Amino acid sequence: MKDSIESIIFDLDGTLWDSTATIAAAWQEAVDQLDYVDRDITAEDVRGIAGMQYDAIYDKLFPSLKGKEREQLQKLCAKLELELLHERGGKLYPELEPTLKYLKEKYKLAIVSNCQSGYIEAFLKRHDLQPYFTDHECYGSRNLPKADNICEVIKRNNVQQAVYIGDTSGDFEASQKAQVPFILAAYGFGEVDAEVERIEKFSDLKRLF
Structure with a gap:
């Protein structure tokens, strides 16, 4: 991958x-x-x-x-x-910032969420994580479903191939509609009833990438 x-x-x-x-x-x-x-x-x-x-x-x-x-x-x-x-702020998952720093060296990092406008910005600002992310998009800013917002982020950053990482069946379905590979954050809130790549902790991304 x-x-x-x-x-x-x-x-x-x-x-x-x-x-x-x-x-x-x-x-x-x-x-x-x-x-x-x-x-x-x-x-x-x-x-x-x-x-x-x-x-x-x-x-x-x-x-x-x-x-x-x-x-x-x-x-x-x-x-x-x-x-x-x-x-x-909120509770960051273990090894979040070191893992983002590692990934940032090789990949464009972005966030797509179904949240209100300003929510992603609060996350980034409160925890000083702005430098790691190239872009972000949310439901609140465009009133569009997650799949459309994934596609928008890919398009405006001139990316040919991306992967989406989420923790719910809704995230998986959005990735399928956007036609991008999916990785399940199995430590999160939801479950996915499908054979997908999965990580048990955030730092597992160092192994995959």
């Missing part, structure tokens, strides 16, 4: 970091500010929606909310989420 690959594109949540505790705290703060929402938000709740498009998350977690109430909650959650991520 490594002989033909020019770019490695990563999913974010469950692949590069685990921000579920920070996000849960932000969303709980938002819920506590609104008297028409009565539920607790846990890290497990956030883990359960990992990889979903940002709008779809609210369909799953708050199915009864409609119209202006739903819009208000979504905007407040988004605002507080970014604020808290810039303050606290």
Whole structure:
């Protein structure tokens, strides 16, 4: 694989970091500010929606909310989420930065996620990881599915062959639609019911590449 690959594109949540505790705290703060929402938000709740498009998350977690109430909650959650991520960040997976440094010497590195606009930037800035990545794209900036965003990153960086690394079945399906090879981050949040290359820890990428 490594002989033909020019770019490695990563999913974010469950692949590069685990921000579920920070996000849960932000969303709980938002819920506590609104008297028409009565539920607790846990890290497990956030883990359960990992990889979903940002709008779809609210369909799953708050199915009864409609119209202006739903819009208000979504905007407040988004605002507080970014604020808290810039303050606290998330939990980087072991050996993340040394492995990125190694890969950066040979490949263009990018991130494609189904997150809101500003989320990837918070990850990069809070943990000083901007120098390792050539590009990034997300659902929030273009309102397009992950496969389209993978293709966009490949196109605008003039890459002939890339690989996508993610941790959920949605990531795998997006890679298939984008027609790029897939590597499963088996330490992440999800599972893939297919025969795919897999890594048990992030530093395994040194072995593959």
